[in-house]
Structures are given as C-alpha cells and as structure tokens.
Amino acid sequence: MDKPVIKGNTITVPSKLDHLADVDLFIEGILRGYGTDESLIADIAISVSELVNNAVSHGNQGESDKIVSVSIEKTNGSVSIAVTDEGGGFNPGEIANPVADENLLKDVGRGIFIVNSLMDTVETKKSDKGTTVVITKSLQ
Amino acid sequence: MKLSDRTQDGIVVLSPSGKIMGGPDASLLNDKLHQCIESDQKKIVVDLAGVEWMNSTGLGILISSYTTLRNNGGELKLANVTDKIHSLLVITKLVSVFEAHDSVDEAVGAFGQG
Numbered sequence: 001m002d003k004p005v006i007k008g009n010t011i012t013v014p015s016k017l018d019h020l021a022d023v024d025l026f027i028e029g030i031l032r033g034y035g036t037d038e039s040l041i042a043d044i045a046i047s048v049s050e051l052v053n054n055a056v057s058h059g060n061q062g063e064s065d066k067i068v069s070v071s072i073e074k075t076n077g078s079v080s081i082a083v084t085d086e087g088g089g090f091n092p093g094e095i096a097n098p099v100a101d102e103n104l105l106k107d108v109g110r111g112i113f114i115v116n117s118l119m120d121t122v123e124t125k126k127s128d129k130g131t132t133v134v135i136t137k138s139l140q
Numbered sequence: 141m142k143l144s145d146r147t148q149d150g151i152v153v154l155s156p157s158g159k160i161m162g163g164p165d166a167s168l169l170n171d172k173l174h175q176c177i178e179s180d181q182k183k184i185v186v187d188l189a190g191v192e193w194m195n196s197t198g199l200g201i202l203i204s205s206y207t208t209l210r211n212n213g214g215e216l217k218l219a220n221v222t223d224k225i226h227s228l229l230v231i232t233k234l235v236s237v238f239e240a241h242d243s244v245d246e247a248v249g250a251f252g253q254g
Contacts (some may be wrong), residue, residue, distance in 0.1 A: 023160065034201035044195045049161040049195045100248040105207050107200035110232050114196055117231045136182050 001067055003107050004036065013052075015060040015085070023052050030072050036139055039123050043118045044079065050111040051083040059085030059131055065085055074139070078120070081120040082134045089131035119138060141165040141192075143172060151248045152176050154221075160198030169198075173174030173205040173216075178236045182214025185247040189220035199234060204236065215239075219247040 004013045004022045011026040012015040013019035029046050051076045052068055062064040066086045075081045096103050098110045116122055126132075141158040154176075156169050176184055186202065206216045218240040222230070229235040239249035 020158075020161050020163045021165070024159065039224065045159075046161075046193055046195045046228075049197075053162050053195070053197065059177060103202060104233060106203040107207075108196070110196035111200060113230065114231060 009073060010071040012067050014064055015056045015066040015068050016064050017053065017056055019068075020049055020052055023068075024049060027070065027081065028071060034074055034079070035137065036079070038136065040139065044081070044135075047115045047135055047137075048081055048083065049119050050115050051135070053113055054133075055085035055087070055131075056084055058090060059087030061087060073087055077140045078132060078134045078136050078138050082132050084130055084132040086130040089126045095129075141168060146183075147171060148244065150247050151185055151207055151251055152181045153185045153244055153248070155187040155190060158192035159192050161203070162195065162197035162201050163248055166197050166201060170201045170204070173201065174208070177205070177208055177214065182212060184209065184214070184216045184240075184253050185244055186216065187219045187244050187247075188222060188225055191216045191222065191225060193224050194228070196232075199228065199232060202238070203234065204209065214250065217241060217247045217250060218251075219244045 001014050003020055004011055009030065011023055024045055028041055028045055031044060053069045054085045069084045071082045082101060093111060096109055096123055103109065115135060119137050121136045123134045124131060141156055141160050144155045146153050154172060160166050160169065209216050218238050220243065221240045241250060
C-alpha cells in the first residue's frame with residue numbers, strides 16, 4: 001500500500017507519520033457531518049493523532065510496509081473510533097507517569113495520558129493480527 | 141502546519157499556525173527552534189495564536205526547546221496560548237513550566253524584566 005484508502009467509515013494508511021494529516025482530515029470531516037461541536041472535534045482529533053502516532057512508531061515500529069486503519073462509528077449519542085496496527089501492543093503499566101515531577105521535562109511519554117484525559121473510555125484489544133485501541137466520547 | 145518567524149526588539153518570534161500533530165510538518169517548528177539555538181538566538185517567543193491544536197508531539201517540541209534553551213542560558217516564553225492548548229498544558233501540568241503571556245508584545249517585553 002502506498003496511499004490512503006477510504007472505504008465507508010474506515011481509512012487505511014501506510015504506516016508513516018506523513019499520513020497523520022490524511023487521517024485527521026477524514027475523521028474531522030465525518031465528525032463535522034455528525035454536527036459535532038468544534039471543541040469536541042479538536043479533543044477527538046488530538047486523541048486520534050496520538051493513537052496513530054503510537055501505532056506507526058511503536059505498534060508497527062516504524063515499518064512502513066505495514067498499515068494502520070482507523071474506523072469511526074456513531075452510536076447512541078457517542079462516537080467510537082478504533083485505531084488498529086499490526087504490532088503486539090504495549091503494557092500501559094510500563095509507561096512512566098508524565099506528570100510526576102521527575103518526568104515533567106521529558107519531551108516524550110504524554111500521548112496515552114492525554115488520550116485517557118480527553119476521552120470517556122479507552123480500551124485496548126490484542127489479536128494475532130495486531131492491536132486495536134478503541135476510544136469513545138459522548139457527543140452530547 | 142505553517143511557520144513564520146521575525147525578530148522583535150532582538151527577540152525571535154516564531155508563529156506556527158494550523159495543527160501540530162507530528163510528521164513532517166512538526167519538524168518545521170522543531171528544526172527552526174534548534175536552528176535558533178545553534179545560531180545563538182537564545183531568547184525566543186512562540187506565538188500560538190494561529191495554532192488550532194497540538195498533541196503530545198507539539199508539547200514535546202516546546203519542552204525540548206525550553207530545556208535546551210534553559211541549559212544554554214536562554215529562555216523560551218509562550219504568547220497567545222489558546223483555550224485548547226491551555227487545557228492541554230493544565231492536563232499535563234506543563235502550565236507550571238512555561239511562562240505564558242497574553243500577547244507577543246507582553247512576552248517580548250518580559251525578557252527585559254528578568
């Protein structure tokens with residue numbers, strides 16, 4: 001795969017950070033179609049960008065022949081977004097607390113913390129094929 | 141993301157705009173900040189008025205520049221922090237690290253008061 005592919009409410013991109021903007025454009029467009037508040041769109045877009053960054057850099061470990069797919073679904077006043085990579089996932093317990101005094105000046109390690117803060121739920125599912133992180137946020 | 145830069149009263153003012161989310165765009169700001177440091181321009185204001193949002197990559201660029209400048213006798217201040225970015229700084233407790241001002245003029249002026 002060398003360019004993004006959109007099928008319904010799913011975008012699949014080559015595992016490169018160059019495609020963060022493609023995913024953002026796709027997700028923000030769908031959220032606007034739902035009539036979502038702009039501030040909420042930004043919170044969701046920030047969270048999706050964190051997950052895609054992690055999927056490319058950690059899940060797929062920078063291997064650009066792999067893919068990342070992002071699906072969005074609206075149910076009962078909430079939006080649910082699934083970000084899937086082809087990697088083995090990670091243990092959230094291994095991530096240092098980014099707001100601890102000793103970590104405050106580190107330039108990395110805040111992504112998942114921000115997602116957990118901005119979203120209502122964050123769930124990780126692992127399978128033989130890869131790892132999916134599903135986030136949900138109420139649109140009301 | 142786009143980036144413009146100028147000098148005001150001897151202080152470098154960098155004005156990114158759009159979204160700072162990682163990838164090739166984000167390296168524009170990172171590269172420019174580190175170019176300034178390498179060319180001995182160590183007093184920098186980052187004007188965030190035009191930034192729609194940033195994620196942890198953007199925060200990481202700001203923190204990296206803040207610490208590099210501070211370790212080399214320089215300083216980085218923020219101006220025009222939007223509500224969205226302010227809330228991220230609060231969530232991550234970085235609000236206690238950065239000095240933020242309501243305008244570029246105020247941020248530039250604050251360098252003379254140190």
